[in-house]
Amino acid sequence: xxxxxxxxxxxxxxxxxxxxxxxxxxxxxxxxxxxxxxxxxxxxxxxxxxxxxxxxxxxxxxxxxxxxxxxxxxxxxxxxxxxxxxxxxxxxxxxxxxxxxxxxxxxxxxxxxxxxxxxxxxxxxxxxxxxxxxxxxxxxxxxxxxxxxxxxxxxxxxxxxxxxxxxxxxxxxxxxxxxxxxxxxxxxxxxxxxxxxxxxxxxxxxxxxxxxxxxxxxxxxxxxxxxxxxxxxxxxxxxxxxxxxxxxxxxxxxxxxxxxxxxxxxxxxxxxxxxxxxxxxxxxxxxxxxxxxxxxxxxxxxxxxxxxxxxxxxxxxxxxxxxxxxxxxxxxxxxxxxxxxxxxxxxxxxxxxx
Ligand SMILES: Nc1ncnc2c1ncn2[C@@H]1O[C@H](COP(=O)(O)OP(=O)(O)O)[C@@H](O)[C@H]1O
Ligand SMILES: [Mg+2]
Numbered sequence: 548x549x550x551x552x553x554x555x556x557x558x559x560x561x562x563x564x565x566x567x568x569x570x571x572x573x574x575x576x577x578x579x580x581x582x583x584x585x586x587x588x589x590x591x592x593x594x595x596x597x598x599x600x601x602x603x604x605x606x607x608x609x610x611x612x613x614x615x616x617x618x619x620x621x622x623x624x625x626x627x628x629x630x631x632x633x634x635x636x637x638x639x640x641x642x643x644x645x646x647x648x649x650x651x652x653x654x655x656x657x658x659x660x661x662x663x664x665x666x667x668x669x670x671x672x673x674x675x676x677x678x679x680x681x682x683x684x685x686x687x688x689x690x691x692x693x694x695x696x697x698x699x700x701x702x703x704x705x706x707x708x709x710x711x712x713x714x715x716x717x718x719x720x721x722x723x724x725x726x727x728x729x730x731x732x733x734x735x736x737x738x739x740x741x742x743x744x745x746x747x748x749x750x751x752x753x754x755x756x757x758x759x760x761x762x763x764x765x766x767x768x769x770x771x772x773x774x775x776x777x778x779x780x781x782x783x784x785x786x787x788x789x790x791x792x793x794x795x796x797x798x799x800x801x802x803x804x805x806x807x808x809x810x811x812x813x814x815x816x817x818x819x820x821x822x823x824x825x826x827x828x829x830x831x832x833x834x835x836x837x838x839x840x841x842x843x844x845x846x847x848x849x850x851x852x853x854x855x856x857x858x859x860x861x862x863x864x865x866x867x868x869x870x871x872x873x874x875x876x877x878x879x880x881x882x883x884x885x886x887x888x889x890x891x892x893x894x895x896x897x898x899x900x901x
Pocket of ligand 1: 559560561568569570588589590591592597
């Protein structure tokens with residue numbers, strides 16, 4: 548089911564200091580039916596608050612929430628038809644997997660038999676149907692999270708809401724479980740909102756991502772589109788591993804300078820800019836940007852070159868090349884750049900110059 552947020556706002560007031568926090572600020576977004584949306588941003592940017600308002604557990608300060616054409620803003624959480632999964636699995640420890648999964652059905656007064664049949668059906672979907680008689684303590688973290696997902700899906704929710712569901716898993720399980728969530732979402736077709744602070748996780752799993760900063764939506768789009776076309780410096784820096792390289796630069800007479808190097812032409816007027824270059828945005832010919840090569844790391848089919856430039860925000864620049872290229876070794880080197888991997892941002896507003 549489509550989810551529409553209209554000017555959704557949540558203001559918390561700190562009880563002691565009386566200071567207000569705009570946890571979510573005028574969020575205006577349409578989440579398409581049947582897709583997996585990654586809600587992405589650093590800790591404290593309002594992801595959970597957004598999710599809890601969609602679930603009904605948190606009441607908006609202002610704004611509306613629609614499921615399809617229905618305004619659910621004041622509808623009680625249990626009447627919204629949502630499935631919720633949290634970071635800590637929140638299973639009932641004294642119940643078996645079976646009992647945990649069918650708990651929502653028991654609450655809804657399903658017959659014992661029908662509840663068991665349905666519980667098996669979802670257990671099969673998340674591939675834990677062989678563990679039905681175990682207690683949560685007898686399961687791995689990944690298995691526990693599958694139980695939580697099964698429980699969230701058992702009543703065929705309109706919307707599945709996942710709040711950092713992989714954060715408590717170790718790296719390998721995290722990878723496996725995120726693929727699993729993608730598969731389950733595809734198989735069920737349930738509109739899913741997946742909250743994470745991990746850009747790689749959001750990029751790999753989502754049909755669309757929403758990038759948030761301090762309660763404000765920055766950009767919505769397909770992961771690759773947002774990566775290739777960030778609207779501002781924050782978004783450019785938030786996506787990508789290794790992260791984008793940011794240089795202080797200046798536009799003078801229709802040329803972009805980093806230090807004394809004129810790196811490209813532009814149509815913009817004179818101003819301070821940030822020049823951001825993706826690690827894969829450097830070339831080894833047509834050199835324009837003078838750097839000091841410090842280290843060349845060969846990693847299978849890729850090579851990572853670590854270099855320095857006094858105008859770079861970070862102590863080192865990371866650039867990535869194919870291993871079969873003729874590589875510089877160390878010392879002064881002039882890198883070329885790929886125009887579509889370089890972004891210019893206004894030095895004051897940090898908005899993208901287009
Ligand atoms: N119950 C609350 N009372 C006061 N402030 C809160 C409350 N819940 C969240 N906040 C504040 O709202 C902001 C957003 O929080 P949250 O939605 O939890 O962020 P995220 O999930 O992105 O880490 C933070 O500044 C947080 O401290
Ligand atoms: Mg959170």
